[in-house]
Amino acid sequence: MLLDGIIFGLLASFVTVARSGTVEVLVEAGSQAVLPCKCSTESCHPASVIWSKANEGTVWRKERSGLQYWGSSWSQKDGQRVRCPHSQFDKGDYSLQIERVKEEDGGLYLCSIGFRTHVVTNRVMLRIIKVSANPLVPTQGDDVSVSCTVTPWPKGAFVNWILNNKVFIPTTGVISNGDGSVFKDKATERLTGTWTCIVNYIKVGRASTTLSVAGIIQPPQDDTKLYAALGSTLTLPCAFSPGLTPTETVWEKLEDGNSVTPKSRDPSLSSSDTSYRIQEVLLDDSGRYRCAGNVKGQTLSRTMQLVVAQIVQRKKRDSVMLTCQVTDSSEIKEYEWVHVTYDLNGTESAGPVQKGQTVTLKNSWGGWTCRYYGRDGILGNVTYQVPMMSGQSGQKSSAFSSNAGTVTGLSFLLLILLLVLAQMYKNHQRRKRIFQYPALETIVHTISNEQEEKERRRVKE
Structure with missing residues (x-):
């Protein structure tokens, strides 16, 4: 290998050497780097090619016969990380590909193409961009740095x-040195996410890393709004990063400063989840809450706001008005209503959507759902069951008016029937009293016969 290099060097000293400018290549650490090397002459195949790194010797070479060789230091590094695609040789393209580049791969590379009596040398500067965070997963409040080298x-x-x-334009904490840029600050949730370093030079290169801040991960940020329907079950989240076990945890409602203690802890929750469950949401539950816990000697906390939604019904003469009310409507952009009904088989069907905070109903009983939307989509919904009597009040009033005469007539006939029955009962009772005295009965019977006889004689005369 050394001999081949000496021979190629002697050959180069006797031929014309053409040098071009240095090509800049900026790539992210861990990615693939392609170092360009092309023969500009129409016919330079077959050619001998040597790729070398300044002050480090041969990286890869190819003889005119097609045989390829790798430098000893490169053939032993993580397998075969360098290669030139054979399919491009006949096109005069001898670009070098380096897989999974490392910081130590950065530097000046030379590509020498020998054909006929000429040697063409291309210079390529490979620069490796790396972004790293230290520590990679800091806890909220810890010192953290993000560097770009x-x-x-x-x-x-x-x-x-x-x-x-x-x-990202940091106001403080940025340090620039001879190798890159470093940002330092206290770890907070606002620093969580993907950091990208963009290097502007002759060419533009970039590299990224992900920074995760351990602490309270749900809700993701302070003053998060949570929406719930009146009477529903709700869990106010307060989950710490996996692996963190907070101590001295506390819940409090900020309006009155009182502590809020869950009635019972959900056994399915992990030790890092201190969420608070409300079995039945009431209007008084609306407001701002704060959960806190001690982790590694420092108190981590998160605030949130519970917004309660309800549907209020108002009756009119021939209709019902439903209004969707929420305790904080600052983020609500739109309301819509959906009428939900069920058939005898229990199949649900939804009617056409109506817009607006208030809807007026006529003869539409059953379930009505109000859905409310914010800038990024639906925030929540609340359902109200309209009683059948309320929905059909107008029909029932009309039916009563049309049947009033019939009801009155039936009531009068029933009253007469009751009077007749009462009179019959009195007559029956009177006869029972008379039959208890036989002599009196005979006298009454005789008087009755005499009166009948007198009547008959009068009629004959």
């Missing part, structure tokens, strides 16, 4: 930071 560092380059696809 370029190996070797290009003079005159400058760095921009992107956090979660948005330009």
Whole structure:
């Protein structure tokens, strides 16, 4: 291998050597780097090619016969990390591919192409960009640094930071040195996400890393709004990162400063989850809450707001009005109503959607669901069951008016029948009293016969 290099060097000393400018290649650590090397002459195949790194010797070489060789230091590093695609040789393309590049791979590379009596040398500067966080998973309140290094560092380059696809302009804590840029601060949830370092030089390169801050992960940030329907069951979340076991945990409602203690802890929750469960949400439950716990000697806390929704019914002469009310409507952009009914088989069907905070119903009993939306989509919903009597009050009033005469007539006939029955009962009782005295009965019977006889004689005359 050494002999081949000496021979190639002697050959190069007797031929014309063409040198071009240095090509810049910026890649992220761990990715693939492609170092360009092309023969600009129309016919330079077959050719001998040597790839070498400045001050480190041969990386890869190919003879005109097609035989390939790797430098000893490269053939033993994590397997075969360097190669040139054979399919490109006949096109004069001898670009070198380096897999899983490392910081130590950065530096100046030379590609020498020998054909006929010429040697063409291409210079490629490979720069490795690496972004790292220390520590990788800090706890809230810990010191954390995010660094961007370029190996070797290009003079005159400058760095921009992107956090979660948005330009990050730190006000304090940025340190620039000869190798890159370092950002330092206290770990908070606002630093969680994907950090991207953009290096601006002759070319633009970038590299990224993910920073996770251990602490309270649910809710993800302070003053998170949670929506619940009146009478529903709700869990106010307060979950710490896996592996963290908080002590001295506490819940409090910030309006009155009183502690809120769950009636019972859900056995299915892990030791890092201190969420608070409300069995039946009431209007008085609305407001701001704070959960807190001690982790590694420091208190971590998170605030949230519970917003309660309800449907209020108002009756009119021939209709019912339903209004969707929430205790805080600052984030609500739209309301919509859906009428839900069920057939005899229990199949659910939904009617057309109506817009607005208030809906007016006529003869529409059953379930009505109010859904309310914010800027990013639905926030919650609440359902109300309209009683059948309320929905059909107008029909029943009309039916009563049309049947009033019939009811009155039936009542009068029933009254006459009761009077007749009462009179019959009195006559029966009177006869029973008379039959108890036989002499009196004979006298009454005789008088009755005499009166009948007198009547008959009068009629004959």
